[in-house]
Amino acid sequence: MSIAAPTVRSLARELGLSRTTVSDALRGAPRVDLRTVQRVQEAARLAGYHRNPLAAALMSELRRSRGSTFRGVIAAIDLDEPDRPAFAARFHHELVVGAAARAEELGFKVENFVMGRDGGLSVPRLDSVLQSRGIHGVLLLPAWYEPDLSQLDWKRYAGIYTDYIIERPALHSVSSDHHRAMLAGLARLAARGYRRPGLVLHRHNDERLQHRWSGAFRAFQENQPGIEAIAPLMSTALTRDEFVRWFRRFQPDVVLCHNTEVMEWMEGCGAVVPDTHGFVSLNLVMKTRPCAGLDLQPHVLGARAAELLVAQLQRNERGVPEWPTTTMIPARWVDGPSLLTASRPLAPVAAPVPATPPARRRKSVAP
C-alpha cells in the first residue's frame, strides 16, 4: 500500500503517459486508443484509484462553462392568469427575490419571463427564446390553475415547480409544508387555551393543496385531547352571510383563514379580537391588517428551489425526472394582535357569541 492515494498524475508517471491521457482513458473517451484505455483502467484498478468527485465536478464545470456562458442563467417563468388572486403577486415577488439571492450565491442569475395570451410568450416561443439564450434552468412559479407545459422540449431543460407536483410534466417541486404548519399552529393555539379552533377555506385552495390544510386540521381534532371538533367551512366563494351563519352555529373560539376581512365579520357578530376570539392568518402575505399567522416563507421556498435547480444543472441533468419529488418548506409562526399572548391564557371555553345583532365595531381610540 502506498502512503498517498493514487492520482491521475501518479498513475500517469507510472504508465509513462500524460495526466490528460490517463484522465481521458479513465472516462473511456474515444480519443484515446482502446488498448491504452484498457491498460490505464487496469492499472487504476490495481492501484486502488478512486477519482476525487469534488475535483471532477469542479473541473468539469470550470472547463465546460469557459467563455460560452457567463456563469449560468435561470429562467423564472410566470403564467399570465387573469383570474389569479391579487395577493399572489406579492408571494411571487418574494419567491423570485429569494431564488435570485440564492442563485447569485451559487454563481447563477435569474431572469423573468411571462407566459400567456396577452403579451406573454407561447410555449413554442418560450422554447426558442430559451434555446437561443442558452438557458437550461427553468423555475416555474405557482399557477392558480394546473398548467400544461408538457409541450416544452424538456430534454433540454432542468425544471423545478414551486408548488405541489404537477403532472404535465411531472417535475420536482418545492412547496410549503401546509400539513406540518397546520399541526404546529393548532398546537400553539391549544397551548394558549383555545379549545374550539375553526377552519375556513376556499374549496379550490384546499383542493389545489390536495386537502393538506383540512386533512391536518381533522387529524389534529381527532388526536388532540380536549379539543372540540368543529366542521370546517369549505366555501366556493366565501361571503359574509355564509361565514356569519357558520360562526354563529359552531361558535369557534379561534378562526383560521386566509382572508383577514373575516376578523371584521367576527367583530360584526359581537366578537372582540383578540379578547373574546382569536384569529390566525393561513398566509400572512394576504393580510390586510396586523394579525398572528403563518409566514409561508416564499423567500426560503425560492432559495431552496434555486438550490435544487443549480444542483441539477451542475450534474448536467436535464429532462423529466423518473420519480418527481416534492420538497417541503416549513412555515414560520408569527405572533400578532389577533391572539392573546401566552401569559394571558383564555378560559378553557371562550365566551359564546351572542346571537343578538352585532355591537358596533370597535374603533381605535383617538389620541
Add this chain to the structure above:
Amino acid sequence: MSIAAPTVRSLARELGLSRTTVSDALRGAPRVDLRTVQRVQEAARLAGYHRNPLAAALMSELRRSRGSTFRGVIAAIDLDEPDRPAFAARFHHELVVGAAARAEELGFKVENFVMGRDGGLSVPRLDSVLQSRGIHGVLLLPAWYEPDLSQLDWKRYAGIYTDYIIERPALHSVSSDHHRAMLAGLARLAARGYRRPGLVLHRHNDERLQHRWSGAFRAFQENQPGIEAIAPLMSTALTRDEFVRWFRRFQPDVVLCHNTEVMEWMEGCGAVVPDTHGFVSLNLVMKTRPCAGLDLQPHVLGARAAELLVAQLQRNERGVPEWPTTTMIPARWVDGPSLLTASRPLAPVAAPVPATPPARRRKSVAP
C-alpha cells in the same frame, strides 16, 4: 460588466497582492492586516466576486488532509434499537442500496455504521471515527423512536435524515409522501368500485408520521362523493379480537393496513379476499403474502437522499440548516391478488360480512 467572473487571482492582480493573501483576507484570517482585509473585501464587493464553493470545498479537503486525499465517503448511520419492528431491516437495506448506487454515480461511496449500546458506536466515538476517516457526509437511517444526535459536532458534517424532520438536530430529511400515496390509493379503490374503505393503523406509526396517513384518509372521506365514511381503527397493539370487532361493526369493503395478517383475520370472519373484500398493504416490504399495495420505494428514497447530501458536500455546506426541509418521494401503486381488477368492478356496495361464524378459507384448486 466584466466578461469573465472575477477570481481570487484577478482580484489579486488588481490589488497588487498575491492570491493567497486575497483568499485569506476574504475569509477574514487573522494573519492578514486588518486594513488589507477591508481593502480586499471592498474590492471583491465592487467586482461582484463570489467564491466558487466547489473549489473551496475541494481545496479545503486537499490541504487539510494532505497525502491521504479525500475520496468522497458518505456514512450511513443506523441506530441499534432493540424493539424496532423486524421488517424495518428490509426497508433499511433497500434504502442503503439505493443510496449507494446513486452515490457511486456521483463519485461517492457509502459505508455503514451502527450506533447504540451493544457493539454500536457512542456519539463521541462516532464523532472521532468520522473525523479521523475524513468523512463529512452523514446519512441517518430511519429510527423507530425519535433519536437525539444533537451531541454530534454538526459544524463538521452535512447530514440528511431519511424520515420526517427530527428536531435533535433539525436536519433536511427525505421521506415517503404518505399523504399523496394515501389519496392516490383511495382514488384507485374508488375507481374500482370500493365504497367503504377502512383504515387500520398502529397509533405510534401514525403519530410518527404526524398523522399523515389518517389525515389524508379523512380528507378523502370528506371530499370524495359516494364514499361512506368509516372511523379508522387506531390501535396501540393490534390484536385479532380488536380487529374483528371493528371489522364486524363497520363492515368496510376494503381494508388498508400495514399488517397483511389482517387478511387472514378478515377471512376468519367469512370474507373472501378479493371476491367479497379487498385488502391494500400500506408498505409492501412488510407483506407476508402476495397482495396489492403501496411500494414506498426505499431505493428511490435512498437515492434522493444521497443526491441531496452530495449537493451539500459540493457546496461545502456543513452544519444544521437554517430552515430544515423535507423531500417527499412518491409511492408506487402495485396491483396484486388482494383486489379485484378494474375490468371486474364490484357492485356499488359490497356484500355485508355475515355475523355468523366464518366459512372455511378458500384453498386454491388442485389442477
Add this chain to the structure above:
DNA sequence: TGGACATCTCTGACTGTCCGGGATACCCGC
C-alpha cells in the same frame, strides 16, 4: 550593531477536465 521576535505577505503544491494543437502514420493523385 546584532539578535530575538512580531507582523504581514508570498510561493508552492494540490485535485481532474477540456480545448487546441503537435506528432505520427497512412492514403491518394500526379
Add this chain to the structure above:
DNA sequence: GCGGGTATCCCGGACAGTCAGAGATGTCCA
C-alpha cells in the same frame, strides 16, 4: 517519389481556492 490532406493518438496549458511553511520587513532591547 512526393506534396497535401486526413485520421489517430497523445500532450500541454490553464483553471479554481487553500494551507503550511518560508520569506520579507519592522520593532525593541541588550
